[in-house]
Amino acid sequence: MESYNRDDIIFALATAWAQSALAVIRVSGEGCTKLLSTCFSRPKALMDAQNATLVHGYLTDGPDGAVLDEVVAAVYTQGHGYTAEEAVEFTCHGSLPGLRRILSCFKRLGMRNAEPGEFTFRSFLHGRMDLTQAEAVQELVAAQSERSQAMALSRLEGGLREQINATKEQLLTLLAQVEVQLDYAEDELDEFTFPREALGVLFRSIALLAGTYSVGRLYGQGARIVLAGATNAGKSTLFNLLLKQDRSIVSDIKGTTRDYIEADCLIEGIPIRLYDTAGLRESSDTLESAGIRKTEQLIGQADLVVFLVDSSEVGHIPAKDERTLIVYSKSDLFPAPKGELAISAQSGQGIKGLVTAIANRLTSGFGATGDEQVVIESERQHSLLDSAAKALERALALVDMDVPLDIVAVELGEAMQNLGELTGEVTPADILHKIFSGFCVGK
Ligand SMILES: Nc1nc2c(ncn2[C@@H]2O[C@H](COP(=O)(O)OP(=O)(O)OP(=O)(O)O)[C@@H](O)[C@H]2O)c(=O)[nH]1
Ligand SMILES: [Mg+2]
Incomplete structure (x- = not known):
């Protein structure tokens, strides 16, 4: 470089x-x-x-x-x-x-x-352009959903750059006030009260921006959803329904799907890699058992597991957790237990509700909605914003403890350094090299 x-x-x-x-x-x-x-x-x-x-x-x-x-x-x-x-x-x-x-x-x-x-x-x-805009070029070209394309476009237009520059200016003002106190003897200066309120506002705005990463990453990079459940539960039928195409073989023979099948689709605007897997059951068949082991591996790597339970033939039901959505299938044949998610791939009943439940589950616990003015998607930007927010949080705590200002200044300087790296003013050459050689559009 x-x-x-x-x-x-x-x-x-x-x-x-x-x-x-x-x-x-x-x-x-x-x-x-x-x-x-x-x-x-x-x-x-x-x-x-x-x-x-x-x-x-x-x-x-x-x-x-x-x-x-x-x-x-x-x-x-x-x-x-x-x-x-x-x-x-x-x-x-x-x-x-x-x-x-x-x-x-x-x-x-x-x-x-x-x-x-x-x-x-x-x-x-x-x-x-600054570094956030350069990264936005790559993110814009690679966007998998309309929402992430729009988010990247707003970053390319300078949304993030402006927000960071405004923050840097405010931080610089704070630092300048602190420097004055440090440079002159106490008797030469008026009584100084640290602008705690301004520092608090800065901290919250950076933390909020860092918090948009979860939603930006979801819409930008998507999520893996694994359809799992016993044989014949209707996984392949649901897979085809969500993809709107006949991809996976459906039959009433148990153990139809052996090797998993994956395909990309959008669910409520979120790019999804969907997996149809071999049904879970005790099997003495070597090939089927190998398929079941793959299912277990996929379940381990999934962002969300949609576990189908045949309403007419309820077998093992896994424990409910935040990564598992239990869904009762074939509700046209047999009613599902009250209050549970139920679908019928045959009549289409409950499919809309399932799609909403999937999207809600994938976005649950996010501090941001994605409707913020600027949403970030890059891991690099997230980690720098997070470090900056932590440094400002430490500064706030130090101010509250009334420690000498030069110690507070170190934390403010650290946050400044992080923001400088974010926009590319003080970014190390090897990081720049990594960012720009990662572009590789169309290759
Ligand atoms: N009545 C009814 N039948 C369904 C429904 N969904 C699936 N089926 C039927 O259930 C049988 C099994 O469906 P599949 O989608 O192949 O089941 P699977 O879970 O992929 O099964 P394996 O690949 O063997 O693990 C087929 O005969 C489907 O037509 C439904 O909502 N209602
Ligand atoms: Mg199947």
């Missing part, structure tokens, strides 16, 4: 490596327009283009070379590209051989293939 060369002109396919109607190739670095004009059918038009304008033309293999593709170039003059550098984005046709020819031509011009996340890294280096 320290030896990073900002002067290279870098390029990369910004869209997926797959056949499509159109594809976008992004080029960034000072002097890139001039260099690209040597393989463009209208060099002067490209060179003279105003910022953020489009130029139609043909990419060619060198000044008089073969035509590679008909393209539209979006030109960004110095300082105006996504990277805050000079940049050109070509909209080409999405033919894989065509793209390959263009990319090799760009390489021959002396430009370098961008590393994953490098455009965003440059944007960060040039101060166009």
Whole structure:
């Protein structure tokens, strides 16, 4: 990272490596327009283009070379590209051989293939976005649900950045007040009362923001739900119903599902990885027993287990706990015990209630609802906010104990350091490297 060369002109396919109607190739670095004009059918038009304008033309293999593709170039003059550098984005046709020819031509011009996340890294280096926004780019692209996409977009627009910067300013004011007290002799200063109220407000706002992680992570990264229960309880039937497709084999033969099946779906906007598993029973069949062992493993790793109990054939019922939802199936055949969750996959009765119960269970105990102005999703951000909140909490306790101010100042400084790391001002190089090489969009 320290030896990073900002002067290279870098390029990369910004869209997926797959056949499509159109594809976008992004080029960034000072002097890139001039260099690209040597393989463009209208060099002067490209060179003279105003910022953020489009130029139609043909990419060619060198000044008089073969035509590679008909393209539209979006030109960004110095300082105006996504990277805050000079940049050109070509909209080409999405033919894989065509793209390959263009990319090799760009390489021959002396430009370098961008590393994953490098455009965003440059944007960060040039101060166009802070670290929370750079992370939001990745989170936005990877969002699995509409809600997490909206949350990431708000972070990209600077929601988190603004909140952290405002907090840092208030913390700085506090620190400055403390510093004055420490720098001057007592008899030179007026009586000082520590602004405890302001510190309390800061602590609560940071703790609240840290608390949004649980909901941000749930909507961003989703949850694993395992359908378990005795053979024939109706697990595969429910699995198909929740997926809205016939994925798993259903039959009245006990032990139909042996190897588990997994699939992704959304439940109340939450991205879910759903598992249909082998029914639990005593079995002397080696293959079935192996399947049952897998079920037990999956149950151990699940965020939530939906344990189906056949209302017409009640067998073992596990103890109720926060990770297990007991659901009585086949309620059309036999009524479930009063007050219990009951469904009929045949009539659809109770399915809506089950979906709500799942969502409620997954979000229970959260300190946040997800409707907060800013919701975080990154583990890194959470741990830094948590440390900052703890430091401020310690500072509050110290103020209450009336300890010397220099001890309080250490805690305030620690919180400041955490917030600086969060936005990328004082983030260690190895962490930056990890963040930006984690981008890898479309690979
Ligand atoms: N009447 C009624 N029958 C159901 C209902 N749900 C499932 N069944 C029937 O129950 C039988 C077993 O259903 P499955 O979904 O295969 O059960 P399973 O739990 O996956 O069973 P295994 O894979 O053997 O562990 C099938 O004949 C289904 O049609 C329901 O709500 N009502
Ligand atoms: Mg089954």
